[in-house]
Amino acid sequence: MSAGPEIERLIQLLSKLPGLGPRSARRAALHLVKKRDLLMAPLAAALQAAMDTITVCRVCGNLDSKNPCTVCSDPRRDPGIIVVVADVADLWALERAKAVNARYHVLGGTLSPLDGVGPDDLAIAPLVTRAHDPAVTEVILALNATVDGQTTAHYVTDLLGDAGVKVTGLAHGVPVGGELDYLDEGTLTTAIRSRTSMG
């Protein structure tokens, strides 16, 4: 240990961030110590501010310093559509893409019997309650196109059967910018089957 326990502790914590291993955590710690005023002090303050303010939105499960969150309290959002996502990261991805001007519902994961994740571990019951609101006309299931994601989508679709809403899922097909040569057979078959009219 050549740099004292404080730096070792900082390296150890940084290496727990996704995307940083032990080696890059060391580089990051060194970078922070060298840029004490420009980066380290602001980062410490930002972490403290985030800790003091960020809560889980009681309506949709988003993370925000407002509660209900910025999205839920935005009057320009279509109140008739709920977009169901597995994780806050998915919500952020859809917001970055400006894919839809609606509200969200974060499940907190997908059903996964192998990992012991059942319906009671996800925010499915609150979703059913929200879907029964007469203002809601459509629930879009924006879940991953994986086995767990699609299992969850079917399970939620069944539960929403008597809520009087239209339940839809994301379209499958060739990603925009994607090259056919690199796509898997399942995607190609789906893209052919779900082909659209060009005219």
Added chain:
Amino acid sequence: MSAGPEIERLIQLLSKLPGLGPRSARRAALHLVKKRDLLMAPLAAALQAAMDTITVCRVCGNLDSKNPCTVCSDPRRDPGIIVVVADVADLWALERAKAVNARYHVLGGTLSPLDGVGPDDLAIAPLVTRAHDPAVTEVILALNATVDGQTTAHYVTDLLGDAGVKVTGLAHGVPVGGELDYLDEGTLTTAIRSRTSMG
């Protein structure tokens, strides 16, 4: 902006760390907010502790919470050898490897006329002063095998000419575990020229 200014600020600062881009900074911020007690609070505290304690060692330029640093104040280190490195990261790398049981001198960079880095921008004068200490017998120049590193090594060697110390540099050759097939011609030529007796 779907997550409030506090998270956006945190993402922006995290994305300035080496090894984290905008996308991975977003993932890291989300991970931090989700692990508030396990990771976010300890990281905020560790940053504050590092800010409060870490200083530049007045002898060698290492970063540590002690001053002089742990290495400089370690009585088991050979006082006769100074290992010259460009950066604190290089010092840490040598310490991790337990490559040498001596003291260090951090130059703070290498001479680089193109980038406007001259001798006065580096801790070269303090090194010459240290090298004149009668206890010092050898200065090992552990600088990168790049043009800038080797230019700096030659410059420092000239300045140490009348200090009465042996000036040495790192050996060049095949890295341990390296495959000849993947090595550049310069390394291979050097490795042949500096070949050692096997007997």
